Amino acid sequence: MIRFEKVSKVFRGSSGTVKALDDVSLWIPEGSIYGVIGSSGAGKSTLIRCANLLERPTAGRVVVDGRDLVQLSPADLRNARRDIGMIFQYFNLLANSTVYENIALPLKLAGEKAARIEETIAPLLELVGLEDKRDSYPSQLSGGQKQRVAIARALASQPKVLLCDEATSALDPKTTVSILNLLRDINRKLGLTILLITHEMEVVKSICDQVAILSDGQVVEHNDVESFFLNPQTDLAREFVRAAVHEKPIEDLPAGIQKEQTEGSHPVLHITFLGNSTVQPLITQAARQFNLDFSIIQADMETVHGKTMGFLTVEVVGDELNAKSAQAFLRKHDLQVEVAGYVC
Numbered sequence: 001m002i003r004f005e006k007v008s009k010v011f012r013g014s015s016g017t018v019k020a021l022d023d024v025s026l027w028i029p030e031g032s033i034y035g036v037i038g039s040s041g042a043g044k045s046t047l048i049r050c051a052n053l054l055e056r057p058t059a060g061r062v063v064v065d066g067r068d069l070v071q072l073s074p075a076d077l078r079n080a081r082r083d084i085g086m087i088f089q090y091f092n093l094l095a096n097s098t099v100y101e102n103i104a105l106p107l108k109l110a111g112e113k114a115a116r117i118e119e120t121i122a123p124l125l126e127l128v129g130l131e132d133k134r135d136s137y138p139s140q141l142s143g144g145q146k147q148r149v150a151i152a153r154a155l156a157s158q159p160k161v162l163l164c165d166e167a168t169s170a171l172d173p174k175t176t177v178s179i180l181n182l183l184r185d186i187n188r189k190l191g192l193t194i195l196l197i198t199h200e201m202e203v204v205k206s207i208c209d210q211v212a213i214l215s216d217g218q219v220v221e222h223n224d225v226e227s228f229f230l231n232p233q234t235d236l237a238r239e240f241v242r243a244a245v246h247e248k249p250i251e252d253l254p255a256g257i258q259k260e261q262t263e264g265s266h267p268v269l270h271i272t273f274l275g276n277s278t279v280q281p282l283i284t285q286a287a288r289q290f291n292l293d294f295s296i297i298q299a300d301m302e303t304v305h306g307k308t309m310g311f312l313t314v315e316v317v318g319d320e321l322n323a324k325s326a327q328a329f330l331r332k333h334d335l336q337v338e339v340a341g342y343v344c
Protein backbone atom coordinates (compact mmCIF):
# COMPACT_ATOMS: atom_id res chain seq x y z
CA MET A 1 0.00 0.00 0.00
CA ILE A 2 2.89 2.35 0.80
CA ARG A 3 6.25 1.87 -0.83
CA PHE A 4 9.31 3.96 -0.08
CA GLU A 5 11.81 3.34 -2.84
CA LYS A 6 15.36 4.57 -2.26
CA VAL A 7 14.09 7.66 -0.47
CA SER A 8 16.66 10.22 0.68
CA LYS A 9 16.08 13.58 2.29
CA VAL A 10 18.76 16.18 2.79
CA PHE A 11 18.10 19.34 4.79
CA ARG A 12 20.31 22.27 3.88
CA GLY A 13 20.63 25.10 6.35
CA SER A 14 23.03 27.82 7.47
CA SER A 15 24.77 25.34 9.78
CA GLY A 16 25.36 22.81 6.97
CA THR A 17 23.52 19.83 5.53
CA VAL A 18 21.82 16.96 7.34
CA LYS A 19 20.97 13.69 5.61
CA ALA A 20 17.78 12.86 7.53
CA LEU A 21 16.93 9.88 5.27
CA ASP A 22 19.53 7.89 3.42
CA ASP A 23 18.32 5.53 0.68
CA VAL A 24 15.32 4.18 2.61
CA SER A 25 13.33 1.39 0.98
CA LEU A 26 10.31 -0.04 2.83
CA TRP A 27 7.06 -1.70 1.85
CA ILE A 28 4.01 -1.34 4.05
CA PRO A 29 1.45 -4.00 3.02
CA GLU A 30 -2.22 -3.14 2.65
CA GLY A 31 -4.21 -3.62 5.88
CA SER A 32 -1.14 -3.89 8.10
CA ILE A 33 -0.01 -1.88 11.09
CA TYR A 34 3.61 -0.99 10.46
CA GLY A 35 5.78 0.58 13.14
CA VAL A 36 8.97 2.54 12.59
CA ILE A 37 11.11 2.89 15.67
CA GLY A 38 14.37 4.69 16.31
CA SER A 39 16.18 6.98 18.68
CA SER A 40 15.80 10.73 18.65
CA GLY A 41 17.09 12.21 15.39
CA ALA A 42 16.99 8.87 13.54
CA GLY A 43 14.72 10.29 10.83
CA LYS A 44 11.31 8.93 11.88
CA SER A 45 9.37 12.20 11.58
CA THR A 46 10.99 12.96 8.27
CA LEU A 47 10.03 9.52 6.97
CA ILE A 48 6.37 9.74 7.98
CA ARG A 49 6.13 13.27 6.61
CA CYS A 50 7.44 11.94 3.29
CA ALA A 51 4.51 9.47 3.20
CA ASN A 52 2.12 12.30 2.38
CA LEU A 53 4.72 14.68 1.01
CA LEU A 54 4.49 17.13 3.89
CA GLU A 55 8.23 16.70 3.34
CA ARG A 56 9.35 16.25 -0.26
CA PRO A 57 12.17 13.68 -0.65
CA THR A 58 15.41 14.85 -2.21
CA ALA A 59 15.54 11.54 -4.11
CA GLY A 60 13.46 8.40 -4.48
CA ARG A 61 9.82 7.44 -4.91
CA VAL A 62 6.93 7.40 -2.44
CA VAL A 63 4.21 5.20 -3.88
CA VAL A 64 0.86 5.18 -2.05
CA ASP A 65 -1.93 2.99 -3.41
CA GLY A 66 -0.13 2.71 -6.74
CA ARG A 67 0.57 6.44 -7.23
CA ASP A 68 4.05 7.94 -6.98
CA LEU A 69 3.29 11.08 -4.96
CA VAL A 70 6.51 12.76 -6.04
CA GLN A 71 5.36 12.80 -9.68
CA LEU A 72 1.83 14.12 -9.08
CA SER A 73 0.64 17.59 -10.06
CA PRO A 74 -0.45 19.82 -7.12
CA ALA A 75 -4.13 19.06 -7.88
CA ASP A 76 -3.57 15.31 -8.10
CA LEU A 77 -1.50 15.42 -4.91
CA ARG A 78 -4.38 17.16 -3.11
CA ASN A 79 -6.67 14.35 -4.29
CA ALA A 80 -4.20 11.63 -3.31
CA ARG A 81 -3.86 13.15 0.17
CA ARG A 82 -7.61 12.56 0.80
CA ASP A 83 -6.69 8.88 0.97
CA ILE A 84 -4.03 9.57 3.61
CA GLY A 85 -5.16 10.61 7.11
CA MET A 86 -2.69 11.74 9.74
CA ILE A 87 -2.67 12.16 13.52
CA PHE A 88 -0.04 13.88 15.64
CA GLN A 89 1.49 13.76 19.10
CA TYR A 90 -0.22 17.00 20.22
CA PHE A 91 -3.50 16.37 18.38
CA ASN A 92 -3.53 19.65 16.35
CA LEU A 93 -7.21 20.45 17.04
CA LEU A 94 -8.80 23.84 16.47
CA ALA A 95 -9.28 25.28 19.97
CA ASN A 96 -12.29 27.44 19.08
CA SER A 97 -14.20 24.69 17.29
CA THR A 98 -16.33 21.99 18.88
CA VAL A 99 -15.56 18.28 18.59
CA TYR A 100 -18.15 18.06 15.79
CA GLU A 101 -16.70 21.05 13.93
CA ASN A 102 -13.15 19.71 14.25
CA ILE A 103 -14.15 16.37 12.76
CA ALA A 104 -16.23 18.07 10.06
CA LEU A 105 -13.38 20.31 8.91
CA PRO A 106 -11.92 18.11 6.13
CA LEU A 107 -15.42 17.45 4.78
CA LYS A 108 -16.29 21.16 4.82
CA LEU A 109 -13.06 21.96 3.02
CA ALA A 110 -13.95 19.33 0.42
CA GLY A 111 -17.31 21.12 -0.11
CA GLU A 112 -19.55 18.39 1.34
CA LYS A 113 -23.18 19.32 2.17
CA ALA A 114 -24.28 19.60 5.84
CA ALA A 115 -26.54 16.53 5.64
CA ARG A 116 -23.73 14.40 4.18
CA ILE A 117 -21.36 15.67 6.87
CA GLU A 118 -23.83 14.73 9.62
CA GLU A 119 -24.26 11.27 8.07
CA THR A 120 -20.48 10.72 8.10
CA ILE A 121 -19.74 12.12 11.53
CA ALA A 122 -22.43 10.41 13.63
CA PRO A 123 -20.93 6.90 13.13
CA LEU A 124 -17.40 8.27 13.56
CA LEU A 125 -18.30 9.76 16.95
CA GLU A 126 -19.66 6.36 17.90
CA LEU A 127 -16.56 4.58 16.58
CA VAL A 128 -14.25 6.69 18.75
CA GLY A 129 -16.64 6.65 21.73
CA LEU A 130 -17.34 10.39 21.89
CA GLU A 131 -21.08 10.64 21.09
CA ASP A 132 -21.65 12.64 24.29
CA LYS A 133 -18.84 15.13 23.53
CA ARG A 134 -19.96 16.40 20.12
CA ASP A 135 -20.54 19.97 21.37
CA SER A 136 -17.54 20.14 23.73
CA TYR A 137 -14.44 22.20 22.99
CA PRO A 138 -10.92 20.69 23.03
CA SER A 139 -10.08 22.47 26.30
CA GLN A 140 -12.87 20.46 27.95
CA LEU A 141 -11.38 17.12 26.88
CA SER A 142 -8.67 14.83 28.27
CA GLY A 143 -5.58 14.02 26.15
CA GLY A 144 -7.02 10.64 25.18
CA GLN A 145 -10.33 12.23 24.15
CA LYS A 146 -8.49 14.85 22.08
CA GLN A 147 -6.61 12.09 20.27
CA ARG A 148 -9.94 10.34 19.63
CA VAL A 149 -11.25 13.53 18.01
CA ALA A 150 -8.08 13.72 15.90
CA ILE A 151 -8.56 10.09 14.84
CA ALA A 152 -12.20 10.73 13.88
CA ARG A 153 -11.14 13.82 11.91
CA ALA A 154 -8.46 11.81 10.11
CA LEU A 155 -11.05 9.16 9.22
CA ALA A 156 -13.70 11.64 8.03
CA SER A 157 -12.54 11.57 4.42
CA GLN A 158 -12.46 7.75 4.50
CA PRO A 159 -8.72 7.38 3.90
CA LYS A 160 -7.03 4.13 2.97
CA VAL A 161 -3.96 4.97 5.02
CA LEU A 162 -3.55 6.46 8.49
CA LEU A 163 -0.20 7.99 9.46
CA CYS A 164 0.42 8.24 13.20
CA ASP A 165 3.22 10.58 14.26
CA GLU A 166 4.08 9.63 17.89
CA ALA A 167 0.31 9.49 18.50
CA THR A 168 0.54 8.17 22.06
CA SER A 169 3.75 9.85 23.24
CA ALA A 170 1.89 12.61 25.09
CA LEU A 171 -0.50 10.21 26.83
CA ASP A 172 -0.32 8.33 30.15
CA PRO A 173 0.11 4.53 29.98
CA LYS A 174 -3.59 3.70 30.52
CA THR A 175 -4.78 6.18 27.90
CA THR A 176 -2.05 4.92 25.56
CA VAL A 177 -3.52 1.41 25.80
CA SER A 178 -7.02 2.68 25.02
CA ILE A 179 -5.82 4.65 21.97
CA LEU A 180 -3.78 1.67 20.74
CA ASN A 181 -6.85 -0.55 21.12
CA LEU A 182 -8.86 1.96 19.12
CA LEU A 183 -6.24 2.00 16.35
CA ARG A 184 -6.22 -1.82 16.25
CA ASP A 185 -10.04 -1.77 16.12
CA ILE A 186 -10.08 0.69 13.24
CA ASN A 187 -7.44 -1.32 11.39
CA ARG A 188 -9.59 -4.44 11.68
CA LYS A 189 -13.01 -2.90 11.06
CA LEU A 190 -12.05 -0.61 8.19
CA GLY A 191 -9.09 -2.53 6.76
CA LEU A 192 -7.09 0.68 7.11
CA THR A 193 -3.32 0.52 6.58
CA ILE A 194 -1.55 2.20 9.50
CA LEU A 195 2.01 3.52 9.40
CA LEU A 196 3.17 4.77 12.76
CA ILE A 197 6.38 6.17 14.11
CA THR A 198 7.22 5.85 17.77
CA HIS A 199 10.08 5.67 20.21
CA GLU A 200 8.00 3.39 22.48
CA MET A 201 8.51 -0.36 22.02
CA GLU A 202 5.28 -0.82 23.97
CA VAL A 203 3.45 0.45 20.88
CA VAL A 204 5.33 -1.94 18.57
CA LYS A 205 4.79 -4.86 20.94
CA SER A 206 1.08 -4.37 21.33
CA ILE A 207 -0.32 -3.41 17.93
CA CYS A 208 2.23 -3.58 15.12
CA ASP A 209 2.37 -6.44 12.62
CA GLN A 210 5.73 -5.37 11.25
CA VAL A 211 8.50 -3.09 12.39
CA ALA A 212 11.53 -1.29 10.99
CA ILE A 213 14.35 0.37 12.92
CA LEU A 214 15.82 3.60 11.64
CA SER A 215 19.25 4.82 12.67
CA ASP A 216 21.01 7.84 11.17
CA GLY A 217 18.44 7.94 8.39
CA GLN A 218 18.94 4.31 7.37
CA VAL A 219 16.81 1.21 7.86
CA VAL A 220 19.01 -1.10 9.90
CA GLU A 221 16.50 -3.93 10.27
CA HIS A 222 12.90 -4.73 9.40
CA ASN A 223 10.86 -7.79 10.15
CA ASP A 224 7.50 -9.06 11.35
CA VAL A 225 7.13 -8.21 15.03
CA GLU A 226 7.33 -11.77 16.38
CA SER A 227 10.58 -12.54 14.55
CA PHE A 228 11.93 -9.16 15.56
CA PHE A 229 11.40 -9.97 19.25
CA LEU A 230 12.43 -13.61 19.00
CA ASN A 231 15.52 -13.13 16.93
CA PRO A 232 16.78 -9.55 16.55
CA GLN A 233 19.59 -9.39 14.01
CA THR A 234 21.44 -6.22 14.92
CA ASP A 235 22.84 -4.78 18.16
CA LEU A 236 20.42 -1.88 17.95
CA ALA A 237 17.40 -4.18 17.54
CA ARG A 238 18.64 -6.29 20.47
CA GLU A 239 18.92 -3.14 22.57
CA PHE A 240 15.33 -2.10 21.77
CA VAL A 241 13.99 -5.61 22.45
CA ARG A 242 15.89 -5.92 25.75
CA ALA A 243 14.54 -2.58 26.93
CA ALA A 244 11.01 -3.64 25.97
CA VAL A 245 11.19 -6.93 27.87
CA HIS A 246 12.96 -5.40 30.86
CA GLU A 247 16.02 -7.58 30.28
CA LYS A 248 19.15 -6.07 31.79
CA PRO A 249 22.19 -5.97 29.55
CA ILE A 250 24.97 -8.30 30.59
CA GLU A 251 27.10 -5.42 31.94
CA ASP A 252 24.32 -4.54 34.43
CA LEU A 253 23.97 -8.06 35.79
CA PRO A 254 25.62 -9.06 39.09
CA ALA A 255 29.41 -8.82 39.03
CA GLY A 256 31.36 -11.79 37.75
CA ILE A 257 29.73 -12.04 34.31
CA GLN A 258 32.19 -11.25 31.55
CA LYS A 259 32.10 -11.21 27.77
CA GLU A 260 35.11 -13.48 27.24
CA GLN A 261 35.35 -17.16 28.01
CA THR A 262 38.11 -18.09 30.45
CA GLU A 263 39.40 -21.38 31.87
CA GLY A 264 36.64 -23.02 33.91
CA SER A 265 33.99 -20.34 33.21
CA HIS A 266 30.35 -21.26 32.56
CA PRO A 267 28.18 -19.83 29.79
CA VAL A 268 25.34 -17.41 30.48
CA LEU A 269 22.58 -17.85 27.92
CA HIS A 270 19.78 -15.59 26.75
CA ILE A 271 16.91 -17.90 25.84
CA THR A 272 13.89 -16.54 23.98
CA PHE A 273 10.82 -18.59 23.24
CA LEU A 274 7.26 -18.40 21.98
CA GLY A 275 4.50 -19.71 24.28
CA ASN A 276 5.10 -20.80 27.85
CA SER A 277 4.01 -24.41 28.06
CA THR A 278 7.05 -26.23 26.71
CA VAL A 279 10.05 -24.35 28.03
CA GLN A 280 10.11 -25.67 31.60
CA PRO A 281 10.11 -29.37 30.55
CA LEU A 282 12.71 -28.65 27.84
CA ILE A 283 15.10 -27.00 30.26
CA THR A 284 14.58 -29.75 32.83
CA GLN A 285 15.16 -32.34 30.11
CA ALA A 286 18.35 -30.59 28.92
CA ALA A 287 19.62 -30.38 32.51
CA ARG A 288 19.01 -34.11 33.09
CA GLN A 289 20.19 -35.34 29.69
CA PHE A 290 23.45 -33.37 29.76
CA ASN A 291 24.01 -33.44 33.50
CA LEU A 292 23.94 -29.66 33.91
CA ASP A 293 22.55 -27.13 36.37
CA PHE A 294 20.58 -24.20 34.97
CA SER A 295 20.19 -21.28 37.33
CA ILE A 296 17.93 -18.41 36.36
CA ILE A 297 19.46 -14.94 36.50
CA GLN A 298 16.48 -13.03 35.09
CA ALA A 299 13.16 -13.95 33.50
CA ASP A 300 10.24 -12.12 31.89
CA MET A 301 7.06 -13.07 30.05
CA GLU A 302 5.53 -10.56 27.63
CA THR A 303 2.62 -10.44 25.22
CA VAL A 304 4.00 -9.59 21.79
CA HIS A 305 1.60 -9.24 18.85
CA GLY A 306 -1.00 -11.09 20.93
CA LYS A 307 1.29 -14.03 21.73
CA THR A 308 3.11 -14.94 24.91
CA MET A 309 6.89 -14.79 24.67
CA GLY A 310 9.45 -15.65 27.30
CA PHE A 311 12.87 -14.12 27.88
CA LEU A 312 15.24 -15.97 30.19
CA THR A 313 18.84 -15.41 31.18
CA VAL A 314 20.40 -18.53 32.72
CA GLU A 315 23.78 -19.66 33.93
CA VAL A 316 24.67 -23.17 32.82
CA VAL A 317 26.98 -25.03 35.18
CA GLY A 318 28.63 -28.27 34.11
CA ASP A 319 30.87 -29.79 31.50
CA GLU A 320 31.70 -27.40 28.62
CA LEU A 321 30.91 -29.85 25.83
CA ASN A 322 27.67 -30.87 27.51
CA ALA A 323 26.70 -27.21 27.81
CA LYS A 324 27.21 -26.86 24.02
CA SER A 325 25.11 -29.97 23.38
CA ALA A 326 22.37 -28.58 25.60
CA GLN A 327 22.34 -25.37 23.55
CA ALA A 328 21.99 -27.40 20.35
CA PHE A 329 19.17 -29.40 21.98
CA LEU A 330 17.28 -26.25 22.95
CA ARG A 331 17.76 -24.71 19.49
CA LYS A 332 16.49 -27.91 17.91
CA HIS A 333 13.29 -27.39 19.88
CA ASP A 334 12.84 -23.89 18.45
CA LEU A 335 14.17 -21.89 21.37
CA GLN A 336 16.39 -18.96 20.44
CA VAL A 337 19.65 -19.36 22.35
CA GLU A 338 22.44 -16.82 22.47
CA VAL A 339 25.60 -16.91 24.59
CA ALA A 340 25.51 -13.60 26.46
CA GLY A 341 28.71 -14.04 28.45
CA TYR A 342 30.54 -16.25 30.93
CA VAL A 343 30.74 -16.51 34.67
CA CYS A 344 33.48 -18.07 36.77
Ligand SMILES: Nc1ncnc2c1ncn2[C@@H]1O[C@H](COP(=O)(O)OP(=O)(O)OP(=O)(O)O)[C@@H](O)[C@H]1O
Pocket residue numbers: 011012013018019020038039040041042043044045046047199
Ligand atom coordinates in the same frame (compact mmCIF):
# COMPACT_ATOMS: atom_id res chain seq x y z
N1 LIG B 1 13.53 21.08 8.76
C1 LIG B 1 14.72 20.62 9.10
N2 LIG B 1 15.84 21.32 8.83
C2 LIG B 1 17.07 20.85 9.14
N3 LIG B 1 17.29 19.66 9.73
C3 LIG B 1 16.21 18.91 10.04
C4 LIG B 1 14.89 19.35 9.74
N4 LIG B 1 14.02 18.38 10.15
C5 LIG B 1 14.77 17.40 10.68
N5 LIG B 1 16.07 17.72 10.61
C6 LIG B 1 17.21 16.86 11.06
O1 LIG B 1 17.05 15.60 10.46
C7 LIG B 1 17.42 14.56 11.36
C8 LIG B 1 16.23 13.64 11.54
O2 LIG B 1 15.21 14.33 12.21
P1 LIG B 1 13.78 13.70 12.52
O3 LIG B 1 12.95 14.76 13.21
O4 LIG B 1 13.23 13.09 11.30
O5 LIG B 1 14.18 12.54 13.55
P2 LIG B 1 13.25 11.74 14.57
O6 LIG B 1 13.72 10.34 14.53
O7 LIG B 1 11.81 11.99 14.27
O8 LIG B 1 13.63 12.41 15.96
P3 LIG B 1 12.69 12.67 17.26
O9 LIG B 1 12.31 11.32 17.78
O10 LIG B 1 13.61 13.42 18.18
O11 LIG B 1 11.52 13.50 16.79
C9 LIG B 1 17.85 15.25 12.64
O12 LIG B 1 19.25 15.37 12.62
C10 LIG B 1 17.19 16.60 12.55
O13 LIG B 1 17.94 17.58 13.25
